[in-house]
Amino acid sequence: LISRAFRHQFIIPDWAGFTKHIEDFYWKCKTNTEGKVASYIPQLARMNPEYWGVSVCTIDGQRFSIGDTSIPFTLQSCSKPLTYAIALDRLSPEVVHQYVGQEPSGRNFNELVLDHNKKPHNPMINAGAILICSLLKTLVKPEMGLAEKFDFTMNYFKRLAGEENLGFNNAVFLSEREAADRNYALGFYMREYNCYPDKTNLREIMDYYFQCCAMEANCETMAVIAATLANGGICPITEEKVLKPDSVRDVLSLMHSCGMYDYSGQFAFKVGIPAKSGVSGSLLLVIPNVMGICTWSPPLDPLGNSCRGVQFCEELVNEFNFHRY
Template identity: 40%
Template structure:
């Protein structure tokens, strides 16, 4: 059975494809945003399964998305005390490139705005580090998160440095208050090199899933970060990752997230998965218009809101038992997207040796919309593979039994 999850992602992209609101960031060189209609999505689970749709192989620079990961690296290298002395943890309520510091502390309000990100960049490898050494540590770290070697796009970097007056002003402000000790120009070069690391949405989803997995890269299995650094980075993504739209984002979408002006957007559901999208047109807050729309659908349809009270089934498949020519697959718990993905992944790898597959949902507490859709589509595909399909649902938890092709699943009683 081929998993239906990529088809679901394609369906979501099709729903937002005609949205043409927003503008490409004026400060970005044309070589970064090759086509403003580019659209892609990727999901990586903490078990290392990656699903993609759309222009998933298109490369773009990380821009501000890098802030969340470099903040985690600083926490790992120096500990929270040193990092908290340099940058605060409160939402600023101001645009990301505002020249502002905390009134009482004279420190940047948080690491997700440019002032905070430049300050955090300067912590890596110590204040006496050269730009080259500092950026190489960051690049190598980001590569470990992605599971492949990443590189700095030098052409985009050079173009952005030609128009870096705003960041240079921020760096001078930080230097005047003793927040950074490097030459402001060198500090900006170091920060812009960090932002110019090139990725795809696949990389971004895997990197996000590493944060979700407590610092263990889910594809390579390598421990890249401590759980505490991941937790604090996710907390900052939740409160300030979407800039002055962060409050509305967390109340409506409820997924810790970080955006970048090249059109990338990542989200992390702790313990479950990482999400990433690409769509270059931005809203006034600097966030991808279609990316936001996709995440809103993910949150509602997948049941991914962090504040949701329903538990997500860690082990959705209770058991698989074969008797004669009939195999019973028992599901359990609340079937959200993540639970459905785990169940479908197990079924797609299972070697069924029977004529009939019965799905037993008697121990399921409930189905989220996408969980139900994905499970039904998996059953339909098993049927198309040549198996008879039936459902045991004494509490009528499954609801609508109609498949995507208009046929219906057979319902069976106990025994």
């Protein structure tokens, strides 16, 4: 970092100027009071709607944060691109996509629906993510029990995050499991259609899925994860090669087309950057070869995306030329 600074080779040369813009967007979005905090479990319902944080990490490790960026939240659906990435890396896209599609579902994230091949539409919705958990559980190191597989997964998440703060929220895990009628219905529905690889223990798969949703991190850490994806799978903080570039390309392609629930098409049109949101109000934004951004604000719009987060993305591409096209 220091030698680059002396050579003036930063990916964002005018860092102070850039972060000033980020601050401006932050304050502008802060006044947005639209949306409702997720209420399907008490731990999320209790979240303060005022929380608002933005963290940026460039592929050369420059970092900036403003607002509530050190308060942990659960990853929820932001874990979906990560588990998908691990599955691609360990199993190859050919194997993974025998079981899950690449098409936006055009439906809600937890809808009881499979595509015309009787596969879940994509790995970014609940059905697809549950399926990915079954692949990780049964096809990747099948000798591992659930406890070992939890450690294996968390280790991956930590390496993506440059070994920064990453935890697990047991209360959220237990609540998710209690309030999971729809997810269980999806799980059984997929078993009825033989969607899983052989020998799948559904109870274990569902627990594993809820555990991934209940992993916990703050904006600063999630921005590093987004930056690792922006950097082709090499963590900008540790310089460790965590994922293959091909796996990352596939993850970003599906974040682009399917990452923002049933708003993905409009988001791809207006913002044009791969992103993934989760019900705790987090939003991962990946600007390939430039930077990762995480925004966090619990109030959600009717489709389930963070209101301030979506507004922030729109402000960002209005000012900077980050739209892919």
